[in-house]
Amino acid sequence: MSEAGSSLMAVEVSGIQRQFSGRIVLNDIALSIPRGELFGLLGPSGSGKTTLIKLITGIDRADSGSVRVLGQQMPQLALLARIGYMAQSDALYNELTGRQNLAFFGAMYGLKGQRLNDRIRAVAELVDLEADLSKQTGAYSGGMKRRLSLAISLLHEPELLVLDEPTVGIDPLLRQSIWRELNALSRQGVTIILTTHVMDEADKCDRLGLIRSGQLIAVDTPEAIVRKSGTATIEDAFIALGREGGVLA
Ligand SMILES: Nc1ncnc2c1ncn2[C@@H]1O[C@H](COP(=O)(O)OP(=O)(O)OP(=O)(O)O)[C@@H](O)[C@H]1O
Numbered sequence: 001m002s003e004a005g006s007s008l009m010a011v012e013v014s015g016i017q018r019q020f021s022g023r024i025v026l027n028d029i030a031l032s033i034p035r036g037e038l039f040g041l042l043g044p045s046g047s048g049k050t051t052l053i054k055l056i057t058g059i060d061r062a063d064s065g066s067v068r069v070l071g072q073q074m075p076q077l078a079l080l081a082r083i084g085y086m087a088q089s090d091a092l093y094n095e096l097t098g099r100q101n102l103a104f105f106g107a108m109y110g111l112k113g114q115r116l117n118d119r120i121r122a123v124a125e126l127v128d129l130e131a132d133l134s135k136q137t138g139a140y141s142g143g144m145k146r147r148l149s150l151a152i153s154l155l156h157e158p159e160l161l162v163l164d165e166p167t168v169g170i171d172p173l174l175r176q177s178i179w180r181e182l183n184a185l186s187r188q189g190v191t192i193i194l195t196t197h198v199m200d201e202a203d204k205c206d207r208l209g210l211i212r213s214g215q216l217i218a219v220d221t222p223e224a225i226v227r228k229s230g231t232a233t234i235e236d237a238f239i240a241l242g243r244e245g246g247v248l249a
Pocket residue numbers: 020021025043044045046047048049050051052088
């Protein structure tokens with residue numbers, strides 16, 4: 001693909017293989033995600049979702065194949081400022097307050113002064129943590145830590161947002177408002193890749209990638225996946241594909 005063509009794509013993965021101790025965990029993955037798309041990765045526990053998004057963010061390196069993000073070959077240190085990543089386990093400093101955590105990560109992304117304060121206020125409001133910013137993070141509940149991690153991933157207004165199970169432990173009301181924000185960001189052109197086990201969240205994605213045993217078995221809109229699998233819902237489609245070992249072309 002030409003440079004001009006590839007820049008329309010936020011993510012281009014081809015021929016990816018990743019193994020751990022000789023065991024193949026991702027096998028021949030090819031995937032292109034256009035800019036501004038809200039893309040969901042779905043798959044059973046241990047199927048390779050986190051491994052794939054770690055390759056996309058440049059945290060891990062594939063054994064073979066190519067990963068391009070925002071038109072550049074990964075891993076690429078310079079791209080980190082353009083990517084927001086929320087890992088499955090929270091990487092927070094427990095002895096610092098919520099605000100200090102936000103300030104620390106904000107400074108890492110080059111934010112300072114009024115701009116840093118404005119962004120801290122905006123993301124704290126988004127995840128409903130304004131009243132808790134002065135508390136030590138070690139005293140936060142699991143859901144509050146998730147919300148703070150999400151706020152950190154949004155601080156520097158990244159062009160690509162990669163979220164590993166972002167709404168686990170978050171109550172339904174806040175989950176709704178987070179989804180409103182994800183949709184708004186997507187409309188503004190931010191590309192979002194998230195993993196989820198929640199089927200009604202999968203339904204909200206522009207397209208889904210279904211992973212099973214390290215292989216991408218279907219990539220399509222939620223409606224098309226349901227239609228092609230001959231089932232009534234994404235959940236049924238997912239179960240049918242897992243059970244039958246089927247692949248949707
Ligand atoms: N650093 C590692 N060393 C060895 N094995 C690993 C490593 N990271 C992942 N694996 C293995 O790779 C496989 C895929 O793991 P991965 O975390 O990508 O799954 P997942 O689909 O994200 O699962 P979950 O939904 O439970 O988070 C698993 O069998 C896991 O044990």
